[in-house]
Amino acid sequence: MKKTKQLVALGLGIAMACAALAACGGGASTGTTAAPSTTAGAPAAPAAGETTAASAQAATSGGAGKVFYLNFKPEQADQWVALAKKYTQETGVQVDVITAASGTYAQTLKSEIAKSDPPTLFQVNGPVGLQDWKDYCYDLKGTKIYEALAGDEYALYNGSEVAGIAYVIETYGIIYNKKLLDEYFALPTASIKSIDQLDNFAALKTVADEIQANKDELGVEGAFGSTGMDSSSDWRFKTHLANLPIYYEYQAEGITSTPAIKGTYLDNYKQIFDLYITDSVCPPSMISSKTGEDAASEFALAECVFYQNGTWAYNDIKGNEVADEDLGMLPIYIGVAGEENQGLCTGSENFWCVNKKAKPEDVQATLDFLYWVISSDTGREALAKEMGFVTPFTTFTADYLPQNPLVLANDAYTKAGKKAVTWNFTTMPSEEWKNGVGNALLEYAQGTGTWDAVKTAFVDGWAKEYAAVNN
């Protein structure tokens, strides 16, 4: 009996200790667990796994404000933490940086901003993302960081207020392997003989078809990397590629956003998508589980010649089979008249917003930090050289340009007077719209759905989602 009593006491004691520990543990955790989700409408890089959190504690931060940055780009998580530390050493102001895992920014922001110590600096991805957060955006008009912007097109407006400021300009197109393409040009049967002739859809299709036909001779698996439609990676097609028909429609109508898209250029969208899935390294029935990383590795290992992605992909590609000087980027030609003058797709969907609901001293500290980042040598060095960003700030002189061959490719097009395609996917009505288009595209590619379903998702879906979000 006595023994039982002791045992019961011991058991209950342990249970109590566990409960107490569990209760304490709840408050200490920051951030979220990593979960792949379909919200990535962004040039998100390989899954960054766990949320990385770090704080650069100031030993002597007195009554002054502090900065808490919720970073969107997992590719640059460590660099931001290092930069924050340097700032703290220099000024004594505490800067915390948390990076949301790839594809989980919306979740992380929603939970972090509801806490008693919310981020003072966060990001939105454009006008549609702003709708969620406009009540939190401090008016940046008149701040030093706003004054340093190279042009007003890099500011995100909420009415007359400046709600966000773009801090990185990115470019995407069809990345290609110059060496392999030259080998193709050298083929006796090649119809296209130089890169200069490759400036419209018909030429691109000819080249891709002939590479596909001669793939054994060229030592590749296919012309294009796999059109990965896994939900973690389908943003390359449902968002970035879909930007082109939207861009041309906006151009034709003379508008910058719309409650109802017409889908005038959907046949062109079909053309380019058909080309991607036909002249590919894998059959269309396999693409539902292929990811962006698969395509990046196929390109990096020189198994394919073309691969649609952007400047941010450089880090994934470099150091493999493809040498830096062999990297080039073509505009995405979709067969629209006059596309010989089309440039690459350039824009931003990364806007810095300062949290209006943070303490006034924290807002000030954040503004000071931002200006330091874009004006001090340390900050400019970190942004341009370490993170490889092209920024829209006048403070970045010619000394501060990243050595990314894909960025240089874009400069070449700009210098040649080609007209850059703007990023209009920030006006897509919702994530749900993108998912609808992505799903329909996949089913069409697999043969389990029709192109009409893509049209419906694109045109009807737009109106429906626009109404759902804006009522």
Added chain:
Amino acid sequence: MDKAIKRYFPVFMLPTLLAFVIGFIAPFILGVYLSFCKFTTINDATFVGLSNFAKIFEDATFGHALWFTALFTVVTVALINVLAFAVAMALTRKIQGANLYRTVFFMPNLIGGIVLGYIWQLLLNGILAHFERTLTYSSVYGFWGLVILLLWQQIGYMMVIYIAGIQNVPGELMEAAKIDGATSAQCLRHVTIPMIMPSVTICTFLTLTNGFKMFDQNLALTNGAPSDMSEMLALNIFNTFYSRSGYEGVGQAKAVVFFLLVAAIALIQTKITSSKEVQQ
């Protein structure tokens, strides 16, 4: 001793109770409240009445997810319980290394759902690749992939519960039945099964609710692809929450409906199976 436990009851219970209130009751009440609100962050909500619930019915994916989940639950409840019981029967015989087998069968349960999902995704995609197909090619593949995954994960756990039940069947009952000339099939039907009804109650309850609530495995294995056709209820709620701005409340409303549904089904099920339990 009873007296001592009674006296110290608050000391032992309070921390757990507190954790339960903070970690469960409070979020639950807040969640129900939020289902009537439009909000971006949970401390910034405006009351909108029932409009979130109205929007649930405009959403075709919810109906599909409900149907898909129900079908999935029926299939897995039946298969898991039958197979777990069969394995339990086999491993309560006197065979060499029974304990080792029990451990092996139980082990998959120790791996988290996300990891399991990715492992099985690799395995199944590896096999399907021979036929130029993938798990997310059509929801049929996704459905059976999820079934296989869940069977693998849960049979061992239910097996342990059944083993405990089978070992509790009094030997004299079995002996008496045998002396009366019952065949082993009759022993199983009229002695073992009635005697282990408490285990059946627990196992059906667990498999039923697990089937309905399944989230991690679904997220990792198919993530609803293609076209949300393999999306189960919990994942549908999660996706609704983050899919559009202003739809957080709708996701929350779905979660409340989901809770009511699972609670109702679980209550009915426990009522039915526990009425079949016999007193020793």
